[in-house]
Amino acid sequence: MKTETVAMILAGGQGSRLGKLTKQIAKPAVPFGGNYRIIDFALSNCANSGIDNVGVVTQYQPLILNNHVGNGASWGLNRHNGEATILQPYSSMEGEKFFKGTAHAVYQNIDFIDRKDPEYVVILSGDHIYKMDYQKMLDYHKEQEATLTVGVMPVPWEDASRFGVMNTDKTDRIIEFQEKPENPKSNLASMGIYIFDWPVLKKYLVDNQAKNRQLTDFGHHVIPAYLRNNEAIYAYSFEGYWKDVGTIESLWSANMEFLDPKHELDIRDRSWRVYSNNPNTTPQFLTERAKATDSMITDGCYIAGEVEHSILSHSVKLGENSLVKDSFVMPNAVIGKNVKIEKAIIGEGAHIHDGTEIIGTDDNIEVVGYDEEVGGYSDEN
């Protein structure tokens, strides 16, 4: 069956800068915004862009991620002519196939992509919070007759040295790529979003493998190889909200930004919905002692305390006389009575016992891990 486009979401990374939040689960599976996991944004972008065939490449601690994605039904990807497929390392006659890098992960899944026989492959990362129409980028790719189009974002010049930056000519053709340069010549940062002509990319990957030169990484190996061979590489500028939630501080601040009803991401926009694998839970119950201001609360919550400028994910319990302020609480956390939580991220299923205080600061957000217990001299124990 002929398919125009296949998307490959690279969701195998650990995200080690998220500390204990990615100890047991992969970064794309980290909860976000009350009702989502990070990968929902890339998956929903695929669904909303009309890309029905999506390979989700997983590797590091994949259980929760695989379970979340399933067959893609939550994103409407379980169609007769489309599917979401979990792709994991496997062993074969040629040995084990653990993924060594972004391009290597695609190389190992050539069979999957070939089975769909696409003209284009969209490479995405499962780590970012943004809404983007990949179809528009594909139209641009075709218009420019590019063999590779790289999604880029202008970043402040002082931040440019933290990114891979693309130096372009007047026609937006990429003429140079610098990975985290000391003296950047451009402020167009790569978003890790690529559209390749599949036959061309496949040839590069296979030929180099045959010569025992592995193209392991798109940034370090594939783009330089394309540049050396004078391939038509173009930059596609994205304007809009885009956030890499790679650290505790950025995960926290992205959630705090998400709270703003006027946030650019506009989560309530019906024309570009962010889908997720929604749990079946009861409505949110706010008792007569509850107080909720400038906050997001999700179904399944039971709130007897006070919530101020915070996000409470689904099925969180908050006891009497407790305060949650400037914090992000992940699903199924249980917070007892007389607890005070400020500037913190509370992990999924964590248990904060009565009378505990968890107070962070802007530079040092407190983190409670998944299923972690804090305090513990509760009356009920």
Add this chain to the structure above:
Amino acid sequence: MRTKIAPILNLVENSEKLMPLTKRRPLASLPFGCRYRLIDFPFSSLSSIEASSAALFIGGSGHSLYDHIRSGATWGLESSVGGGVFTHSHINLKAELEDNDGYIGNYYEDHYHYVSRSNAEYVILMGSSMLSNIRLDSLLQFHEKKKSDVTVIYKKIKRSEVREDSIYSSLIMSKNDDDCVEGSRPVTEISDQDADLLINMEMMIMSKDKFLTYLFEAKNQHVDITTDNLIKFSREADDEIYGFEYTGYLKVIEDIRSYYQANMDMLNEDNFNALFYRANPVLTKPKNSAPTYYGKQSEINNAQFANDCEIYGSVKNSMIFRKVSIAEGANVEDSIIMQDCCIEEDVHLKHVILDKHVYVKKGARLEGTAEEPIVVSKDSIIHAEGDIEEGE
């Protein structure tokens, strides 16, 4: 392994006293508890016995119901091996239009085909007017232990808990205190408001063969397949009927007042936990949604909300469904606000039920009473002066 049960849901239920909420929907698809419909409760009960199919008999078109149920996958009713939701709609219309014999023929045939073609050992009859959460696995155990021919579910309630002219019945138990049922009688025959009723919850289980025997009898007598008729047939056949007592939360949804009360009951934690957390998890059609946002000035006091709302005003003792917006300065009290309603600034609502997609203009005031809440039908506009422009 799946228990082999063929559930039949009789959704041709009387809902006139719930007008205008039931103008365009059967009782079974009446929204309840911020994010559910009444059908979710019997369907969730079916999940406890892992039923893989169900037959539905619906009076009207059932459009809203089918939209909700879709493939039945939410409740595990979509198995490609012997599963599925078998729907039979327009029962009322067929009864009116077709010559009586033709209609009667189809009605019984449909029951016969569903049950005889399924590989079930047992048949369960259910409806949607008895809001409850029943462990059907416990019922099945009881039924098998008693070696009963028929088991009926009942709950002990006061006569005053149902309407004076209620259409439901009360079981007559044997004096030997052995759970044996000797018959049923309409509750209207019982006038003492303090009397205990053993209300027939219109749910019963029997073997496939017994069901087919009763079905044949119903066809001969040209009567509907109801629990009361089946109790009668089994008595006539000298079969053994047992009563299985349900002790969880029950509300008989038979009019606006009981519907309103059932919703308000959920704001009491004991009732809420009894209905949602003591038996089966209650499953409903999954919807994609954002969390609900509570504004800087919002004031909440004992209320429930579904996802996707934007709340800037004050909400007290109320049930708020999905995608409702309540503007600053608005005050909603003792009310039920269904999906997609928009409430502007400085609105005052008390003892009001807004059906889906009602728009309340700035400054409007509506106040009913707990006994007689004001019901505003779907798609209406409430103007500032309080006059209501009814939806189509």
